Amino acid sequence: MQVEITREYIAQVDEAVERKDAAFILSTMEDMHPADITTVLYELDAEQCKYVMDLLPPEIGAEILSDLDYDIRTNFLHNFTSKEIARYVNLMDSDDAVDILNEQNVQTREEVIALLDNEEKSAAILDLLHYEEDCAGGLMAKELIKVNLNWRVRQCIEEIRRQAEDVERIFTVYVVDNRDKLVGRVSVKTLLLAKDDKLVQDIYNPDVISIESFKDETEVVSVMQKYDLESIPVVNIQGRLLGRITIDDVVDVMQEQAELSRQLMTGITESVEEDDSVFRISRSRLPWLIIGMVGGLLAAQFMGFFEEDIALLPAVALFVPLITATGGNVGIQSSSIIIQTLSSNAVVFENFMQRIFKVLLVALLNAIIISVLVFTFTYLFRHEFTLSLVVSVALFSVVLLASLMGTITPMLLDRFGVNPAVAAGPFITTANDLLGLGIYFAVAHMLYNL
Amino acid sequence: MQVEITREYIAQVDEAVERKDAAFILSTMEDMHPADITTVLYELDAEQCKYVMDLLPPEIGAEILSDLDYDIRTNFLHNFTSKEIARYVNLMDSDDAVDILNEQNVQTREEVIALLDNEEKSAAILDLLHYEEDCAGGLMAKELIKVNLNWRVRQCIEEIRRQAEDVERIFTVYVVDNRDKLVGRVSVKTLLLAKDDKLVQDIYNPDVISIESFKDETEVVSVMQKYDLESIPVVNIQGRLLGRITIDDVVDVMQEQAELSRQLMTGITESVEEDDSVFRISRSRLPWLIIGMVGGLLAAQFMGFFEEDIALLPAVALFVPLITATGGNVGIQSSSIIIQTLSSNAVVFENFMQRIFKVLLVALLNAIIISVLVFTFTYLFRHEFTLSLVVSVALFSVVLLASLMGTITPMLLDRFGVNPAVAAGPFITTANDLLGLGIYFAVAHMLYNL
Structure with a gap:
C-alpha cells in the first residue's frame, strides 16, 4: 500500500498517535521510505515523534535520525534515554553517529559511547570525534572496503562479504600497501569480471584522487565536483587511508554553503529557518x-x-x-x-x-x-x-x-x-x-x- | 611526473604551443587528470586549445570536451570539423554527447550524427535529442546496465562484461520484466556475493525510486537529495526504463540553480560570468x-x-x-x-x-x-x-x-x-x-x- 503524504495523512497520524493506534501507524508507514517518514515527523511534536519512533524497527529509526535537521534532532532526542540513543547509533554509519554525538552534552555522549555493543563502531566513533566538523576528517565515515595490493580477487570478495552489512554502498574498493598507505583503487565491476586468483596489483588502478583529513570542507566540495567523484578517500599526512566521504554528504554541504551565502547577502547573520523562534x-x-x-x-x-x-x-x-x-x-x-x-x-x-x-x-x-x-x-x-x-x-x-x-x-x-x-x-x-x-x-x- | 598548475606552467604551455613543442605538452599532461587539463585550456585561446587537443588521445579529449563550460565549448568547437567532433562524440556518454550536439547548428549536428560509427551510440543520441534540456529526460544518459528478472547471476555478469566499456560507473544494476518495465534493482555487490546460478528474482530489491522523463530538473534534484541517491533510473509514463541520471549531473544542476537565484536576487537578469563580454x-x-x-x-x-x-x-x-x-x-x-x-x-x-x-x-x-x-x-x-x-x-x-x-x-x-x-x-x-x-x-x- 503506497500512502501519499498529504495534509490529511498528517492529521490522521496525529490522531492515531493521540489514541495510541499503533496498527494504523505501522500499516501506513510499513512501505514508506525513511526519508518520507522523516517528512511526516517534521509535522509532529517531539513527544508524538517519540511514540512513532518506538513503534518503528530500529534500522528505520536510525535512518530517520541520520536524516533529521540538526536543530530538530536536538529537540527530538531530549525525550530519549542514552540507552535508546545508543541502540540507534549502533546501526548508523560512523559519520552520522558522530554528527549526532557532537550535538549531545558531554554526559549523554559518554554514556551513549559506553553503551555501544559494536566494538568496531565505537572505536571508529572515538576516532572520528577528534576531527573538526567542517574539515574532511569531520565529514568522513570509517566504513569502507580496503584490500591489500598483494591479495587475490578471492580474498577481496571475502572481505566484501565480511563487511557487506556495514558498507551499504561500496562505490570503490580502495587498495593499500602493507603499511596501510593508499596506493590505488579497484571497482567492484573489475572484481566481478576478474578471475578469482588474479592479484590485486595486476588489476588495480593507481590513479586515485584523495584528500587529506585536515582540508576544509569547501575544498572537499570543489575537488569532488571538479573530478566528478561520488566518493573520495581521506588520508593522513603520510598517505594512510583513514576513511571516505560520499557524495550525499557533500551535496548537503553544498546546499548549506549556498544558503549561508544567500543569507549573508540578504543581511541575515545567523543561519535561520522559517520555523525557528x-x-x-x-x-x-x-x-x-x-x-x-x-x-x-x-x-x-x-x-x-x-x-x-x-x-x-x-x-x-x-x-x-x-x-x-x-x-x-x-x-x-x-x-x-x-x-x-x-x-x-x-x-x-x-x-x-x-x-x-x-x-x-x-x-x-x-x-x-x-x-x-x-x-x-x-x-x-x-x-x-x-x-x-x-x-x-x-x-x-x-x-x-x-x-x-x-x-x-x-x-x-x-x-x-x-x-x-x-x-x-x-x-x-x-x-x-x-x-x-x-x-x-x-x-x-x-x-x-x- | 606530477605537474602543478601554476601561472608559470600556463605560461610554459603557451610558449610550447607557439613553438609547436609537442614533446613538452605531452610529457607534462601525460599524468594529468582531464579536469586539470581543462583548467589549463581555459587559459589558452581557441586555436591554442585546438593544437593541444590534437596532441592528446581522443579518450582524454572527449572527457575534456564533456567537462567544458558550454559557452567556452561553443567557441572552442568552431575550430573543429564535423569529423573531428564526431570522433570525440563517439567516445562520450550519450548525455554529454547530446549536450554538445544541442549547442551546434543544425548542419553540424546532422553531419556529426551521420559520422558516428557506433550505431548503438547514435541511436541513443537520436532518442535523447527529443527531450527538453531541463527535464529528467534531458539529463539522463542511455548507458546503464539492465538485467531481466528471469536471468541468472551468470547472465548478469555476462551483460556487465559486454557493457563494461560503455558503462564506467555502474552504481546499480536495474531489473526489468519481459516488457522492459522497471521492477527493481540489484547492486553489483549483491551479484558479486551471490552464487552464479541464482535467479535475479530471488536476490533483487523491489524498492526502487525512479523518476518520469518529463519531470523538471528541480524535481530530479530534490528527489535525489531527499533519498540520498547517487543515480536514479528514468522511466516513461508506462514505467519502462529509459535511462539514468547520475549524481554528478545533478550537482552541476544544483550549482547552476544556486547561481541563478543569487543572480536574480542581486538584480542580474541573464546568467553571466566575469569573463563574458x-x-x-x-x-x-x-x-x-x-x-x-x-x-x-x-x-x-x-x-x-x-x-x-x-x-x-x-x-x-x-x-x-x-x-x-x-x-x-x-x-x-x-x-x-x-x-x-x-x-x-x-x-x-x-x-x-x-x-x-x-x-x-x-x-x-x-x-x-x-x-x-x-x-x-x-x-x-x-x-x-x-x-x-x-x-x-x-x-x-x-x-x-x-x-x-x-x-x-x-x-x-x-x-x-x-x-x-x-x-x-x-x-x-x-x-x-x-x-x-x-x-x-x-x-x-x-x-x-x-
Missing part, C-alpha cells in the same frame, strides 16, 4: 538593521551640512532616493559577480588591473545610458536645466564609483580571509548610500554655485 | 538599473507634492535615506527567508495566516528596537521632539509594512508560477522605497499639522 529570527536580522540605521543617521548628519541649500532649493532633496537606490543596485550587482568568481575556486590568472578596467568599462556604458535617460526625464518633467544636469552628472559618478566599491570590497575581504559574501548585501548598500549622497551634494554645490 | 555584462544589469531608476523618478515625483513642506522644514528631507534604506533592508531580509522555504520544496503545512502572524511578530520586535534607538539618537543630536517622533513613528511603520511586502510578494509570485527569487532584490527594494516615502511624508504631514 521569533526571537532567534529577530536576532538574526538586527545586526544589519542597526548598521543600516547607523548609515541612515550618518546620512542625515551629512545632509544636515546642506540644510540651508535644501531650504533654498528643495527640489534637490527630491532626487535623494534615486541617487541612493541606484548606488545600492549597482554596488550589489558588481559585488555579486566578483563573489561568484571568488567562490567558484577557479584558478583565475587574470590581472587585477585588467579586471578593474573591465568593471569600469561596463560601469561607463551603464552610467552613460542611465544618466542620459535621467537627464531626459527630469528635464521633460521639471524643465529645470541645472537640476537635470546636477542629477544626471551625480548619477553618472555614482554608477562608476559604486561599481568600483562593489568590486574592490569583496576582493579585499577575500584577501583578508573574510567570506566576501558578507560584503554583498546591506554593507555595500549602506556604504554606497553615503558615497552617493556625498557625490550628489558636491555636484549640486558646484553646479548651482551655492 | 562587456556588452553582455552591461546588458544583464540594465533592466534592474532602469527599474530602479523609474522607481527613483517616481519617488522624486511623489516627494514633489511635499516640496513646500521640505522648503519649510528641510530637516525632514535629511532622514529620507534612513527611511528608504531601512525599508529596503527589512524587505530583502523577509523575502530571503520565504524564498528559502519555497525553494527547499519542503512540504509546508503551516497555515498562511500563522506565517504572516509570525512575520509580524518578528517585525514588531525589530520595529520597536529600531525606532526606540532612532528616536533616542535623533533627539540627542537635534533636540527636536516632533522631528524625532516623526522619524521613529515612520520607521516603525516602514519596518512592519516592508516585512509584510517582503513576505507576501514572493509567496504571490510563487503561486503564479514565477521564480520568487526575482522579487527578492531590486524589485522589493524599489517598491519599499516608494512605500517608505509615502508613510514618512504622511506621518510628517500629520504630526507637524502641515
